[in-house]
Amino acid sequence: MRALVPVLKGLGYGVVGYVLGGPALGAAVRATGVEFPFDLELVTGSLVGTVGWLAGVGVWEVWARGWFGLPLRSWPEEEGVARYFRFTTDHKVIGIQYLVTFLGLLFLGGALAMLMRWELMRPGMQLLTMNGFNQVMSLHGILMIAVAVAVFLGGLGNYCVPLMIGAHDMAFPRVNALSYWLTPPVAILLLASLLVGGWDSGWTAYPPLSEVNAPGQVLMMVAVVLFGLSSILGGINFLVTIARMRAPGLTWSRLPIFVWSVFAASLLSFVVTQYLAASLLMALLDRVAGMSYFHFARGGTPVVYQQLFWFYSHPAVYIMILPAFGAALEVLTHFARTPLYAYRWVVGAFLGIVGLSAIVWAHHNFTSGMPDWMHAPMMATTEAISVPTGLVFLAALGTLVRGRLWLRTPMLFALGWVWNFLIGGITGIFNADVATDLHLHDTYFVVSHFHYTIMGGEIFALLAAVYYWYPKITGRMYDERLGRLHFWWTFLAFNATFLPMFWVGLHGMNRRIADYPAPLGGLNWWISLAAFALGASFLVFLYNFVVSWVRGPRAEANPWQASTLEWQVPSPPPVDNFPAPPVVVGGPYGYGIPGARHAAFGAAGGSEEACGTAS
């Protein structure tokens, strides 16, 4: 129980901060005769509450006291579970905090999806009201977006990148901790929005709807802006860490491909997230401060929001998928026991995706009433992204066909990623093509497309990576039979759920609807059953993840006999990662190359020991 003290303190300070900064401030201002809308009270309250939360979980004790010339307090050194419940700077602790928090939110978002599928199982309304459905759908959307943005970079990126580059921690450990501790308020605000009427505008929150609906929308906007702050801080941290803290000899051309993908995604996250914050702040100011950016009754222009919003939100899908590309290729190459094919082309492809992703945003707006001349160039840039993405496939296929495949659970998920992302990528062309998109836009065809890319692509790669690094992170081995069961069950149920969605979308089922025309009932019944099976398959994962962590057999340092640096230290790694900085002497994947090795350890006072020879 004592372990929870910082979190309880954070919650307490947060509530006090909310009350002082929100209702109390509002009452005080109103007492002077000045108007203070409830929406504004929610904004100030949640901002002050977030500061209180941060102070409570440890920012004050271990960081902020120093700003006022007071002596800093440090947490007692301990290895126990308490370090996961307070503001600490070890990147491995923060990685686990991120991973567990966002896997939890993934399960919550999945449960909401089950509710939606229950409602959509038959035509007509059964379980939810129409307003209730819209709220569940909106919450599912924003939670899953947050998961998709943060789980890879925040979780596995934090845990693995410093280890893979031979560093002892991230460049800015306290900023790293701040990035994480900003995320629980995001989740709390999103859930608390249900207490003040929820919100029904989807994760995209298009005005004018998002300026005239229930006050829950305000909390969602504040939450997303806070989440954006966390993303930007995380992005800076990864960029500096990867640029400045690589081990001696670890040149850019020797970086493991996952590190490259995190670098590319962080570049995007650092550069574009501010557009999201800007668009939501402007909508928020319309709402609480009488501005007229998008508010139609005051002469604003709603379609401007849609442009600004997608400046961020299209690149954002590459913030989600780039680390997945990197992790899937990482797993494919280690489990094919051969060097990654076309390594330099893939690095070029990642950077090409970063560049192109910034000039495709308006393909979300083909039907929005934007000027006609934008259709053709936006279609062209969007379809051009298939070229760098094609290079990622070249690397995957070239590695597979030249390898000797080791079909363990991580590899199965990586192979599943190839299949799923193939379908997701190809159907993207149908959405990019104006002639087909005018019909397909805002239908289940799009819903299926982005679930194939983000769930079938990113989440499958995430599962591959979680199984792959599980022994390193936990020091225990997961159950291989349950892992395989999880793969086949999830893979089949996923495809059974989402393939038919292309059909219902093409046949006139638009997205974000609580009810649909009766002729679409049969397929929706099937989709719902398959979705329940898909949801259930994650219980196998949950069981394996939790039970193996407690009771699984101890893992060796390098159970996969993999070549990269993180496998050359014990599982789990000691607090400082490496006894002395490793010296990198070769490429990351020397499989089958006589005499190739990635790094040598000059252990303090010890003899140099070759590692990562991968024979």
Next chain:
Amino acid sequence: MRPGALVGWWAVLTAVLLGLFSGFRGFPAAAAREAAVADHAFRFLLLLATPVFSLVVAVLTYSVVARRGKGDPPEPPPYVPEHPWVARAWFAATAALAAYVIYNPGLVGLAEMRGVPVSAVWTGASSGVRLASLAGADGDLVVRVRASRWLWQFEYPDQQVTSRELVLPVGRRVRFEVTSADIVHSFWVPAFRTKIDAVPNLTTFLHVTPTRTGSFEQTVDLRVQCAELCGVGHAIMAAPVRVVEPEAFDAWVAQQGRR
């Protein structure tokens, strides 16, 4: 690795899938010129995608079957240096394919959708947002669509008729002038395969030429469906569509006028 076996397997897969997709008819009811354009583009994309899809699936399945290793972990295969022309050729082929898809069905389909030459798709000369002063110049029939939460209203200015049902004569180019009284909605008729948002303070344009008679009673694809999330009633914000012979349209107008 046996390249012959791999290429053969790819060829077989491609042939089978092309056979399946070339006759693809899995579209909803089509009742407009624009629907034919969209369906043609869809089917063409499906055929273009087939060899790409089957190539990836062929390599994936071939590798799992023929390149499966033995041992925990398998002994790494002897390293063979990459042939630099493979990646270059792959890059060139995918770039050429992407460029072709951008041209056709991309630009070609866009031009057909608007009924203009391909060279005009960059100029914004036909549909979409236009200055109000140009309004009314390029349609045989003008229908003003007014969306509000959560219903559709159709005004026929030349006929002086207002209706909750969208009735259109077959074979005439209809120019929809779409706007919203409150928040953003989207005007979509699945059987026409095209949509345009209804935005407050803005008039958006959409051109459709119905080519087949029919009604909502015959197929739910002939309905105006709101396609942009607009709150509680979004799912049921729909209106029936009826495409009729020109004489029947005139009769309907006359009957509406008498009311």
